Amino acid sequence: PEERLSLADPEWSDVHVVTGALKLFLRELPEPLVPYRLFDPFIEAIKLPDPQEQVERVAELVQSLPPANYATLRYLLAHLCRVMERVDVNRMTRQNIGIVFGPTLLRPEREPVSLVAGMAQQNQAVELLLAHFDRIFPA
Numbered sequence: 001p002e003e004r005l006s007l008a009d010p011e012w013s014d015v016h017v018v019t020g021a022l023k024l025f026l027r028e029l030p031e032p033l034v035p036y037r038l039f040d041p042f043i044e045a046i047k048l049p050d051p052q053e054q055v056e057r058v059a060e061l062v063q064s065l066p067p068a069n070y071a072t073l074r075y076l077l078a079h080l081c082r083v084m085e086r087v088d089v090n091r092m093t094r095q096n097i098g099i100v101f102g103p104t105l106l107r108p109e110r111e112p113v114s115l116v117a118g119m120a121q122q123n124q125a126v127e128l129l130l131a132h133f134d135r136i137f138p139a
Helices: 015-028 036-047 051-063 067-084 094-105 115-131
Strands: none
Touching (some): 015 094, 036 051, 036 115, 051 067, 051 115, 067 094, 067 115, 094 115
């Protein structure tokens, strides 16, 4: 039988439990929300010297996502934009959200030799998606 859960239960009142469950779900997907084949192109886009070009290239890459990945990523990032609006209460700056969700949404198929370098760029990719949400995900 299907297990039913109620978000009204006290165990779900801690936002960290809910966030942890979401991150775990996303990490356990057979492939990340940003598919492996797009990892290197995303990182290359982040490295472009012109910020305008970064946004344009990332927007192109996002448009190339499978429809389910695009819709899920758009929905999640829209939510995270709302979370950032309450930074005075939750301290979730764009940078903090990048740190929390970068490695979950965007990861290479094989672990790189240097984890730190890759993670900084994964975080920057999420920060860019949030900073330019309206341009990358037009209404």
